[in-house]
Amino acid sequence: MHLMLWLLKVSFSLAVLLFEGLCWGLTGLLQVVRLAGEVRGARQRLQGGLHCPRGHAVSAFGTFECTLCQFRWTGSGWVCPNPACEATTPFLACPVCRASVRNPYIYEGGNVREVR
Ligand SMILES: [Zn+2]
Ligand SMILES: [Zn+2]
Numbered sequence: 001m002h003l004m005l006w007l008l009k010v011s012f013s014l015a016v017l018l019f020e021g022l023c024w025g026l027t028g029l030l031q032v033v034r035l036a037g038e039v040r041g042a043r044q045r046l047q048g049g050l051h052c053p054r055g056h057a058v059s060a061f062g063t064f065e066c067t068l069c070q071f072r073w074t075g076s077g078w079v080c081p082n083p084a085c086e087a088t089t090p091f092l093a094c095p096v097c098r099a100s101v102r103n104p105y106i107y108e109g110g111n112v113r114e115v116r
Contacts, residue, residue, distance in 0.1 A: 052094035
């Protein structure tokens with residue numbers, strides 16, 4: 001009788017352990033999938049694959065003017081290259097419909113404007 005009880009206990013703990021292991025494994029797998037998505041998204045952003053809500057391609061490279069220090073430059077519009085300013089912008093305007101496209105790197109600030 002004692003042996004049966006012991007066997008039951010052991011098999012029950014084993015089942016619990018297995019179930020927990022499965023759950024943790026699943027959680028880990030989900031995390032890996034999510035991480036892969038993040039990496040893919042970051043790669044897209046780095047390739048300049050920005051799009052406005054209507055699907056127009058938005059380039060983060062162009063000629064910009066900083067609204068803080070009036071510095072003008074050609075290049076990435078996310079940050080003012082003036083070393084005395086270094087303002088960042090939270091969004092750029094779509095060249096087609098003027099819809100704002102969020103900065104995938106920074107979500108605060110807002111002092112750089114594109115000039116065309
Ligand atoms: Zn500036
Ligand atoms: Zn657009």
